[in-house]
Amino acid sequence: MDIKITKVAPEKMKPKPTDESKLGFGQIFTDHFFIIEYETGKGWHNASIEPYRPLTLDPAVMCLHYGQLIFEGMKAYRGKDGSVYLFRPGENIKRMNESAMRLCMQPVEEDLFMDALVKLVTIEKEWIPRGIGTSLYIRPTMIATETALGVHPSNRYLFYIIAGPVGAYYPEGFSPTKIYVSEEYVRAVRGGVGYCKAAGNYAASLYASQKASDMGYTQVLWLDAVERKYVEEVGTSNIFFIVGDELITPPLSGSILPGVTRKSVIQMAQRWGMNVSERPLSMDEIIEAQAKGTLNECFASGTAAIVSPVGQIYYRGKEYIINEGKTGEVTEKLYNEILQIQYGEKEDPFGWRVKISD
Numbered sequence: 474m475d476i477k478i479t480k481v482a483p484e485k486m487k488p489k490p491t492d493e494s495k496l497g498f499g500q501i502f503t504d505h506f507f508i509i510e511y512e513t514g515k516g517w518h519n520a521s522i523e524p525y526r527p528l529t530l531d532p533a534v535m536c537l538h539y540g541q542l543i544f545e546g547m548k549a550y551r552g553k554d555g556s557v558y559l560f561r562p563g564e565n566i567k568r569m570n571e572s573a574m575r576l577c578m579q580p581v582e583e584d585l586f587m588d589a590l591v592k593l594v595t596i597e598k599e600w601i602p603r604g605i606g607t608s609l610y611i612r613p614t615m616i617a618t619e620t621a622l623g624v625h626p627s628n629r630y631l632f633y634i635i636a637g638p639v640g641a642y643y644p645e646g647f648s649p650t651k652i653y654v655s656e657e658y659v660r661a662v663r664g665g666v667g668y669c670k671a672a673g674n675y676a677a678s679l680y681a682s683q684k685a686s687d688m689g690y691t692q693v694l695w696l697d698a699v700e701r702k703y704v705e706e707v708g709t710s711n712i713f714f715i716v717g718d719e720l721i722t723p724p725l726s727g728s729i730l731p732g733v734t735r736k737s738v739i740q741m742a743q744r745w746g747m748n749v750s751e752r753p754l755s756m757d758e759i760i761e762a763q764a765k766g767t768l769n770e771c772f773a774s775g776t777a778a779i780v781s782p783v784g785q786i787y788y789r790g791k792e793y794i795i796n797e798g799k800t801g802e803v804t805e806k807l808y809n810e811i812l813q814i815q816y817g818e819k820e821d822p823f824g825w826r827v828k829i830s831d
């Protein structure tokens with residue numbers, strides 16, 4: 474399918490941010506976006522890259538009532554020589570389509586999705602910041618746009634991709650976070666939509682996150698919804714623990730988001746010869762390991778930060794310190810290796826990096 478490209482007139486282009494240390498996250502958007510429509514019987518049609526603009530929606534469109542709304546999160550990175558890279562984009566494309574299937578939405582043909590990503594990022598190349606750790610954050614989104622209040626899968630959708638420059642996550646180096654174990658509230662349950670990037674999951678997470686934040690914690694550590702015994706995720710990231718010499722992350726049981734970073738951490742650690750387990754890990758086991766002195770490291774993983782060290786866990790009224798509240802060695806090594814692959818600073822034995830522009 475052809476993508477019709479309409480560029481913004483040069484005099485209407487937005488000023489690009491000049492201070493890369495003030496970019497933050499998700500505040501600034503580029504000049505263009507990709508958009509395509511779906512209608513039952515017609516399929517996906519009218520693919521275009523056009524000037525970024527507000528969407529006009531009827532107040533009765535289904536995404537605004539019943540939550541058929543999914544998204545992805547990925548980044549484009551600029552190497553020292555100016556080359557532009559994506560990191561495992563095929564994984565995001567597949568995951569978006571899996572989210573679409575689960576919410577009875579419409580998958581987007583993989584080649585078209587990739588073509589849209591490459592063309593949009595190439596057009597917006599000048600928006601990609603240069604500093605190490607900075608990037609162009611890319612947000613593919615799909616919404617149900619049939620105007621109807623009956624509960625059924627929508628007959629119309631919009632799929633669009635927006636992008637914007639984001640700052641380095643660790644401009645001043647790592648600072649291990651304090652996390653709060655939520656026993657009362659859960660994020661997702663097996664059999665539900667926890668493995669999808671579905672908007673409702675994030676709405677459901679806000680209350681506990683706010684509680685944790687009010688108590689001075691950075692993130693919520695989510696437990697399984699049934700027994701409230703096993704760790705699942707932290708905030709909107711996957712979770713890893715190192716107990717003894719075993720790197721442990723919970724298995725993808727349906728309530729956990731299958732992170733691209735999670736998968737990359739597992740593959741990299743396996744390549745290093747580490748003992749990696751995807752297995753259920755209970756709070757009891759974590760506390761026992763902490764008491765015995767074998768709870769060596771804990772970190773979250775996700776596209777935003779790559780890895781984020783955890784220095785302290787609050788559970789049932791007690792604080793448990795990990796690695797004296799300092800960033801662990803393996804955590805730091807994973808961060809550096811993955812970052813260097815993403816920015817083209819190191820050879821990529823996994824074939825994760827996709828160069829899209831010189």
Ligand SMILES: *Cc1c(COP(=O)(O)O)cnc(C)c1O
Pocket residue numbers: 546670706708709710711730731732733734735774775776777
């Ligand atoms: C996006 C996300 C992750 C991390 O996935 P990545 O592909 O590594 O960015 C983990 N958990 C949740 C709930 C998420 O939304």
